[in-house]
Amino acid sequence: MTASHAVHARSLADPEGFWAEQAARIDWETPFGQVLDNSRAPFTRWFVGGRTNLCHNAVDRHLAARASQPALHWVSTETDQARTFTYAELHDEVSRMAAILQGLDVQKGDRVLIYMPMIPEAAFAMLACARIGAIHSVVFGGFASVSLAARIEDARPRVVVSADAGSRAGKVVPYKPLLDEAIRLSSHQPGKVLLVDRQLAQMPRTEGRDEDYAAWRERVAGVQVPCVWLESSEPSYVLYTSGTTGKPKGVQRDTGGYAVALATSMEYIFCGKPGDTMFTASDIGWVVGHSYIVYGPLLAGMATLMYEGTPIRPDGGILWRLVEQYKVNLMFSAPTAIRVLKKQDPAWLTRYDLSSLRLLFLAGEPLDEPTARWIQDGLGKPVVDNYWQTESGWPILAIQRGIEALPPKLGSPGVPAYGYDLKIVDENTGAECPPGQKGVVAIDGPLPPGCMSTVWGDDDRFVRTYWQAVPNRLCYSTFDWGVRDADGYVFILGRTDDVINVAGHRLGTREIEESLSSNAAVAEVAVVGVQDALKGQVAMAFCIARDPARTATAEARLALEGELMKTVEQQLGAVARPARVFFVNALPKTRSGKLLRRAMQAVAEGRDPGDLTTIEDPGALEQLQAALKG
Numbered sequence: 092m093t094a095s096h097a098v099h100a101r102s103l104a105d106p107e108g109f110w111a112e113q114a115a116r117i118d119w120e121t122p123f124g125q126v127l128d129n130s131r132a133p134f135t136r137w138f139v140g141g142r143t144n145l146c147h148n149a150v151d152r153h154l155a156a157r158a159s160q161p162a163l164h165w166v167s168t169e170t171d172q173a174r175t176f177t178y179a180e181l182h183d184e185v186s187r188m189a190a191i192l193q194g195l196d197v198q199k200g201d202r203v204l205i206y207m208p209m210i211p212e213a214a215f216a217m218l219a220c221a222r223i224g225a226i227h228s229v230v231f232g233g234f235a236s237v238s239l240a241a242r243i244e245d246a247r248p249r250v251v252v253s254a255d256a257g258s259r260a261g262k263v264v265p266y267k268p269l270l271d272e273a274i275r276l277s278s279h280q281p282g283k284v285l286l287v288d289r290q291l292a293q294m295p296r297t298e299g300r301d302e303d304y305a306a307w308r309e310r311v312a313g314v315q316v317p318c319v320w321l322e323s324s325e326p327s328y329v330l331y332t333s334g335t336t337g338k339p340k341g342v343q344r345d346t347g348g349y350a351v352a353l354a355t356s357m358e359y360i361f362c363g364k365p366g367d368t369m370f371t372a373s374d375i376g377w378v379v380g381h382s383y384i385v386y387g388p389l390l391a392g393m394a395t396l397m398y399e400g401t402p403i404r405p406d407g408g409i410l411w412r413l414v415e416q417y418k419v420n421l422m423f424s425a426p427t428a429i430r431v432l433k434k435q436d437p438a439w440l441t442r443y444d445l446s447s448l449r450l451l452f453l454a455g456e457p458l459d460e461p462t463a464r465w466i467q468d469g470l471g472k473p474v475v476d477n478y479w480q481t482e483s484g485w486p487i488l489a490i491q492r493g494i495e496a497l498p499p500k501l502g503s504p505g506v507p508a509y510g511y512d513l514k515i516v517d518e519n520t521g522a523e524c525p526p527g528q529k530g531v532v533a534i535d536g537p538l539p540p541g542c543m544s545t546v547w548g549d550d551d552r553f554v555r556t557y558w559q560a561v562p563n564r565l566c567y568s569t570f571d572w573g574v575r576d577a578d579g580y581v582f583i584l585g586r587t588d589d590v591i592n593v594a595g596h597r598l599g600t601r602e603i604e605e606s607l608s609s610n611a612a613v614a615e616v617a618v619v620g621v622q623d624a625l626k627g628q629v630a631m632a633f634c635i636a637r638d639p640a641r642t643a644t645a646e647a648r649l650a651l652e653g654e655l656m657k658t659v660e661q662q663l664g665a666v667a668r669p670a671r672v673f674f675v676n677a678l679p680k681t682r683s684g685k686l687l688r689r690a691m692q693a694v695a696e697g698r699d700p701g702d703l704t705t706i707e708d709p710g711a712l713e714q715l716q717a718a719l720k721g
């Protein structure tokens with residue numbers, strides 16, 4: 092048995108012993124009385140009775156040993172700015188933000204919605220919420236008003252923290268009008284909106300509701316805000332993600348389990364040491380940003396580099412220039428970013444001094460072999476694929492190099508991480524599949540610390556969605572297909588549900604369909620994810636127009652396609668905009684009226700549509716084919 096198998100086996104055979112040891116990585120104000128309580132499965136509780144605080148562990152705890160060490164580097168190639176905050180400075184900023192939130196009447200358990208570009212104040216706001224026991228809900232800045240409104244309505248925040256604008260590839264993206272529109276659409280009204288003015292865009296204020304961050308920050312200078320100690324299972328945050336229905340799910344995370352899980356992963360998976368610098372090129376709006384821009388590196392006493400910008404501006408060497416400049420030791424990105432770089436001059440990979448860099452982690456979507464080889468050979472550094480989800484909060488599959496550098500297998504993110512009792516199961520019977528047979532990637536409970544504790548405000552949905560998806564077996568479904576080989580390496584083969592993955596961004600096809608349907612020109616629509624060489628997948632829409640005249644000529648179709656794309660862009664954001672909208676007279680359905688999405692996806696990818704015995708009207712698929720060709 093290899094070392095990582097031994098650690099994995101022990102974590103499952105003796106979860107209480109294993110996780111009790113890991114729990115020593117963080118400070119507890121009150122020690123826990125019980126490591127694991129699974130008596131109300133699947134509502135697992137870790138470190139029962141223990142009281143701790145994420146902000147204390149990420150910031151205050153390090154003041155004794157590393158007050159003057161950098162904690163947060165921020166670089167924006169959008170605004171040509173850079174700032175570094177030591178742990179002492181980070182503590183001061185977070186304390187001020189916490190004082191401001193308290194001044195705006197935020198109490199323990201209240202939600203604070205953070206709709207922010209990649210600026211330090213976003214991290215301050217997250218940590219400040221953790222400090223005072225408020226529950227943050229960060230909404231990706233690339234989402235627009237309808238997406239944002241759905242999240243405001245569900246999270247019911249007391250305060251929203253936002254900014255005048257973000258910037259993407261040199262183009263200013265005003266946030267405030269989108270936020271105002273979202274609040275207008277929402278039945279829930281936040282009491283206050285705290286605004287960071289970057290002076291990038293005009294920012295009309297709503298009297299009595301909108302507050303200025305800079306003015307408040309001056310006012311609260313020097314105010315000490317103690318950490319509010321939370322029972323381990325009390326929520327730290329809610330992060331919305333897409334699923335099968337149009338309504339996003341609020342993934343709720345606990346406090347103590349998350350802190351322990353991240354601290355453990357920083358060593359066992361990411362090989363991080365206190366004083367290291369980690370550069371996670373993601374966004375705080377996604378789980379990778381929560382875990383490995385903000386909380387993970389800080390819990391481990393590292394410096395984190397937060398980057399506002401793209402991988403190719405001002406040039407294709409920017410990421411590596413940052414590695415050299417900030418002596419980055421660990422880097423984390425997504426395969427799409429590497430595929431983007433692959434189109435640039437390969438000389439960028441060798442132009443800078445990358446001697447500080449030890450490992451490059453990639454996650455969020457399948458890592459194809461050519462991309463893995465290209466970056467690994469180009470950098471001469473190990474590339475570590477890792478597979479996980481918003482729901483898990485930290486890697487489920489990885490080569491756990493902090494335990495042992497098992498040989499990687501291209502195309503596989505590796506073996507199950509300690510704590511995960513991962514099974515490949517038959518979708519119809521729930522029985523475990525033998526090696527080599529494709530099935531659903533599932534996890535037998537209890538889930539390890541750090542994983543979602545429930546769906547925010549909807550325990551039933553948590554059980555129904557995740558724990559009753561596989562028949563005859565109470566297990567957590569990842570909604571991914573997978574296969575295990577004889578050595579225990581798992582290969583991920585795509586989603587079992589209607590979630591698509593565009594450039595590492597997780598999107599629900601139902602949300603896009605609902606948005607398209609809101610346009611009066613649309614009678615019926617289906618959206619599927621279609622393979623794309625650069626983005627992994629793109630959304631493609633097949634649409635039946637209400638008025639045939641609007642699709643009668645090529646010009647008319649082009650105009651309507653543009654209009655529909657705009658609808659999605661305005662409602663959900665540019666990330667969700669379909670790559671193409673095709674017009675048809677019928678959609679392929681079963682005789683009971685269910686859309687044949689998999690057949691549509693196959694046809695759109697030029698593959699065989701497979702079993703069509705249940706199809707109502709075979710002509711509909713032919714039409715689809717014709718539309719794609721035209």
Ligand code: PRX
Nearest residue numbers: 454455456457477478479480481504583597
């Ligand atoms: O389908 C899997 C894919 O991304 C989904 C989770 O996306 P999200 O909730 O945004 O969390 C991303 C955290 C890294 C998964 O269900 N996925 C993620 N990582 C990989 C992957 N597919 C293949 N290989 C991966 N390494």
